[in-house]
Amino acid sequence: xxxxxxxxxxxxxxxxxxxxxxxxxxxxxxxxxxxxxxxxxxxxxxxxxxxxxxxxxxxxxxxxxxxxxxxxxxxxxxxxxxxxxxxxxxxxxxxxxxxxxxxxxxxxxxxxxxxxxxxxxxxxxxxxxxxxxxxxxxxxxxxxxxxxxxxxxxxxxxxxxxxxxxxxxxxxxxxxxxxxxxxxxxxxxxxxxxxxxxxxxxxxxxxxxxxxxxxxxxxxxxxxxxxxxxxxxxxxxxxxxxxxxxxxxxxxxxxxxxxxxxxxxxxxxxxxxxxxxxxxxxxxxxxxxxxxxxxxxxxxx
Numbered sequence: 085x086x087x088x089x090x091x092x093x094x095x096x097x098x099x100x101x102x103x104x105x106x107x108x109x110x111x112x113x114x115x116x117x118x119x120x121x122x123x124x125x126x127x128x129x130x131x132x133x134x135x136x137x138x139x140x141x142x143x144x145x146x147x148x149x150x151x152x153x154x155x156x157x158x159x160x161x162x163x164x165x166x167x168x169x170x171x172x173x174x175x176x177x178x179x180x181x182x183x184x185x186x187x188x189x190x191x192x193x194x195x196x197x198x199x200x201x202x203x204x205x206x207x208x209x210x211x212x213x214x215x216x217x218x219x220x221x222x223x224x225x226x227x228x229x230x231x232x233x234x235x236x237x238x239x240x241x242x243x244x245x246x247x248x249x250x251x252x253x254x255x256x257x258x259x260x261x262x263x264x265x266x267x268x269x270x271x272x273x274x275x276x277x278x279x280x281x282x283x284x285x286x287x288x289x290x291x292x293x294x295x296x297x298x299x300x301x302x303x304x305x306x307x308x309x310x311x312x313x314x315x316x317x318x319x320x321x322x323x324x325x326x327x328x329x330x331x332x333x334x335x336x337x338x339x340x341x342x343x344x345x346x347x348x349x350x351x352x353x354x355x356x357x358x359x360x361x362x363x364x365x366x367x368x369x370x371x372x373x374x375x376x377x378x379x380x381x382x383x384x385x
Contacts, residue, residue: 085110086146086236086266087132093140094127101127103290104141109283111235114262116281117270120383124290125270126166129238132268133163145236159187162229166240166270170224172214176205179213180227187232199227204253218245226254230261237267243276255280274375288383301378308381309371310342310350315364322361326353341371343381 087109094102102124109115119125130136132143134150134157143150145157171179177196184192200209203223208216213224222245229237242258243251258267259280271277277284277298284301286294294301323332323340328349333341344350347370358365371377 085144086113087268088144088147089128089132089141090144091141092128092131092138092143094124094131094136095139100290102131102138105287105290105292106141107285107292107295109266109268111266112263113283114259114267114269114281116277116284117268117287118272118277118284118379119287123287123383125287126240128287129163129165129240129268129270133161133238134158135163159232160235161238162232162234162236163238164222164225164229164240164242166244168222168225170213170221173212175212176200176209176216176224179224180231183228184231189232195231199231202230203227203257204250219247219250222246223250223254226257235265237261237265239267240270241272242269243271243273251276274379278375286379286382293382294378298375298378308343308345308347309377310344310347310354310368311339311371312342312354312368313337313339313366314358315366318361318363322357323354326350326357328353339367341377 085108089105089107091104091106092102093100093104105128117125117129127136131138132145132150134154137151146160148157150157174182177200180196180199181192184195189195200206203226205220205223205227208220213221216224222242226242239258243254246254255276258269261267269281281298283297284294285292318340320332320334320340323329323342328344328346329342330345331343335341342350342354351368354368355365
């Protein structure tokens with residue numbers, strides 16, 4: 085496996101940021117790493133890349149311990165952090181040549197030109213980084229992350245600040261890179277996950293709450309969410325009181341999203357409720373197919 089995380093743990097004072105999590109990712113996998121703000125995503129990524137020392141467990145990259153072999157593992161990792169720290173006074177080519185020098189690349193000049201073209205930086209390559217838009221700064225960070233042709237890519241919000249056309253271009257680039265590398269991708273853009281990822285890992289309050297394909301997660305979640313629209317107004321509190329319904333959310337279109345332990349039970353009880361109250365049902369069907377619904381269920385309980 086290219087990435088192996090074993091009982092990884094990180095504590096800040098009294099707060100357990102990452103709580104004994106374990107997972108693995110192999111070559112050719114593009115794994116989405118999701119979670120609410122403060123769930124432990126960035127902390128986990130920093131421990132995998134060696135930026136943070138764990139308080140327990142270990143992270144391995146290409147079979148080597150990040151703590152025991154820091155230089156060897158760093159040479160196999162490309163990391164784009166959410167903050168994307170750059171030297172704003174340096175020119176784009178100057179910065180990338182500097183980065184190539186850190187990795188002691190042969191034919192560094194040619195490699196710099198290759199990644200500039202690869203990430204779409206050619207129109208801005210003669211500017212200082214400080215002159216670039218946020219989207220192009222993001223491309224510089226991505227170019228620096230892949231310049232040494234790493235086996236593992238850790239990307240934290242890689243399309244942040246990009247316009248819609250740039251987002252599509254960077255997604256295509258990431259998808260192409262994943263064919264021969266292992267990519268761990270953290271993002272809040274659910275459409276990005278659906279478009280790119282072969283598997284999802286969802287972390288909440290420092291613990292992994294899901295590790296599966298989107299298709300399998302949909303199958304599991306669709307059994308717990310019911311979407312219903314009535315022909316007349318219904319009070320949400322009345323729906324909350326129905327046996328088998330744990331949570332009620334009203335959508336803008338007037339449809340109620342009902343969460344429970346079983347769609348079949350909710351279906352029976354909602355139809356009984358409508359008959360008793362003399363209220364018609366305009367539509368009634370199982371939900372849980374969108375990634376947003378799955379994410380909410382797994383991270384809100």
